[in-house]
Amino acid sequence: MKPVGTDTTVGFIGIGVMGKSMASHLLEGGFSLNVYNRTKDKAKELIKRGAHWCDNPGKVASDSDVVITIVGYPSDVEQIYLGDDGILHHLSPGNIAVDMTTSSPQLAARIYHKAREKGVAVLDAPVSGGDIGAKEGKLSIMVGGDEDVFNAVMPIFSLMGKNIVYQGSAGSGQHCKMANQIAIASTMLGVCESIRYAEKAGLDPGTVLETIASGAAASWSLSNLGPRIINGNFEPGFYVKHFIKDMRIALESSEEIGLSAKGLALAKSMYEELAEQGGENFGTQALYKNYL
Structure with a gap:
């Protein structure tokens, strides 16, 4: 697992009401940012500010060291991670994926174990604080997975939230x-x-x-x-x-x-x-x- 620093390339999938602000804080924090959203228009402002557009989630994963996802439903999470062309097929060993969608604890655990088989670390890290918390970078972030991975990703989490707490094993964040x-x-x-x-x-x-x-x-x-x-x-x-x-x-x-x-x-x-x-x-x- 690579140390996370300003030379880390972060991928962000899901530029919605909260995701747009969260991704914006990463740009402001000096990270190189790859982005994907089903509707490209929602990412235009980030692209103008220097984010790199990717045509699909797989491209985000293959070009990034850490990939963050925040999408709509557990079915979206399952497709993005475990689908035929899901990001687990494109992440390299030693890379990290962080799902910040509010999703199923059971699905989070399943993704974690599938990722481990490929040498990829995964955290489930849903957030609370709504659009205001996202804009102000003051989200509460609840994290499940391996504690050493949680500690490694803290420089990224700290740009998006203020109350960032490790909850335990995979699924605990959910x-x-x-x-x-x-x-x-x-x-x-x-x-x-x-x-x-x-x-x-x-x-x-x-x-x-x-x-x-x-x-x-x-x-x-x-x-x-x-x-x-x-x-x-x-x-x-x-x-x-x-x-x-x-x-x-x-x-x-x-x-x-x-x-x-x-x-x-x-x-x-x-x-x-x-x-x-x-x-x-x-x-x-x-x-x-x-x-x-």
């Missing part, structure tokens, strides 16, 4: 992210209900938010998404459709470990109702619309 999403799911119910209650009670919701956000009700969702709700801003920092995917994975994982996640199940059903009404591409704060 398990931690499931715990994170379970906490957010029920919290968003409370945030939306709270704001709607304040409105129906005839209060100024902004004043209420200012009051309760610094007390026992404080949460990231309340402070960061509450103002968006009040301002009628339902643009995605994180898509409803992707949150439903995360909750589905969390419910499946909960069942495997013997947990009845009742709050999570309720939140998932409400988000699915929102999606059925055309809200799948809104941000998660759009759950408020269920209370109108």
